[in-house]
Amino acid sequence: MHSDHDPAQLLDPKLLTLFVLLYTTRSVTRAAEALEQSQPTVSAWLARLRELLGDPLFVRTGAGMQPTPRAEALVEPVREALQSLRRISAPAREFVPAQAQRGFRVCMTDASHITLLPRLLRRVRAQAPRVRLEAIPIDDGTPRELETGHADLALGIIPGLESGFYQQVFYEQDFVCLVSPQHPLIHDTLTLEQYQAAAHVQVLSGKSHALLEEALKAQRVQRDVLLRLPGFLGLATVVADTDLVATVPRQIGETLARNGGLKVLACPIAVPRYTVKQYWHARMHHDPANRWLRNLCASLYMNG
Template sequence: MGFDLDLLLIFDEIYKTGNVTRAAANLGLPQSTVSLGLGRLRSHFNDRLFSRTAKGMVPTPRAQNAIAEVRRAVQALQHALADQPVFDPAASTREFRICMTDISEVVLLPHLLNHLRQTGPGIRVEISKISQDTPAGLADGGVDLAVGFMPHLEAGFYQQVLFDQHFVCLAAASHPRVGAALSREALLRESHIRVLTSGTGHAIVDKILAAEGIERKIALKLPSFLSVARIVAQTELLAIVPFRYASEVASSEAVRLLPLPVELPRFQVKQHWHERYHADVSNRWLRQSVANLFAD
């Protein structure tokens, strides 16, 4: 098994802190990434390396014997990486390939493009839709980054939480029967739009509503969220959508955001990437730009 710098840093940080959560925070990595890294280290060394005790994660004799070599390897790699060229976005003509949900195209993409115009006017972007093929695209190098709510990318990829989301109801500003609040009766009575997204987890809406004994009257099914706001504004149909999407479209369409009379689960929008691009300087710059723009 090959080692990268992150694995060695994970070893060293757990050794220093005796705590996986604290090690993740110090390294700026998700706890899940550090836990996966520890699993890879244990497999390589064929040893637990750190045993959980009342005093924290205590190094085994194997870890104690290896720590000096690990730290020497970290220093050597950091010295070698220090000679890497710095990515200059202002001079770059690189094309980034980003997979997005259709909601991210509406909510995030315009802001990202405006940022790139200011910081890297020669940079080009190719957008593709999130699908069940996205993990393979990230792994084989066809995709640099995936952004959105994508439960099927939770395992096996680096990830960073950008912000939390919750659901609201979108209604026309002039809707004749829906006022400032949406009752359970109105939710049942009115006709709805359902978006047939795939791979983004929005099917949870109907599952939770069904558990609450609510079956929506679906009058229109759409393949994406791109036209939802315009249709809602010009009809009497309702749509259950993520809050940031609703906030974004409310600035350009005659729609209202209404709290739902039932509680739906919150979810997290993240950016995901494969380990092959983890250390690439241009991809690191892109991920940092996305985090600076959108992270809560």
């Protein structure tokens, strides 16, 4: 006895095509011509079809091959099945940025909202004016978001991704210190002694924060942290208006300094560099829209 999922039970598409042709033409001869097969071949296919469906399906009469009630009941499902098979076999639809009307969800840190997102949005607006972007946070759920297709891409640093993900390196990041140009004690350089004597603002955002803390601990450097912030919002204003020192990744540091008139100084402690990458799930690797967005990001951000 065949099970529901036994492939032997599934009808060959050529038999389904014959069924529709016989229904339309009422003639084995004309069906054979349309299929470019010999009449004996088509008769053998019809015999197979009758055997599989347990019904004569078409009965020879003076007015040609007339469908049985079972054939009448089956003709619409068979047409739909053929249409579905054609859709499955059709080549993947191209992604045309200028005509696209869809959204992309990109996982990124709040630092990337300031450094990466404006450039990405400008390029997207130029190439695909009706495409919408949504920035969502990078967190422990990011791998799952990418896997389910709830997110299209992640930009940043996501250590320890399991197999099934692709990644592309953009650039390396080191750390810099930001101070106010009016800082009473720190001017054009920052020594380790000054660093340890200064008051600091700590930003608790992203994986870079953990790297910095580990480096400080490994080198037994104590910081006097007077302010903790959950992210980079407001950081530039705080540094500009106080004597606090901020230790941040170079790209966000240089962007905030440029926009807020701050001083960028070399960091007096050695913090390991880290790599900013883009990540996507294997199931989206061949998707034309996802590939377009990845290529766009790579052209903008590779090598910083």
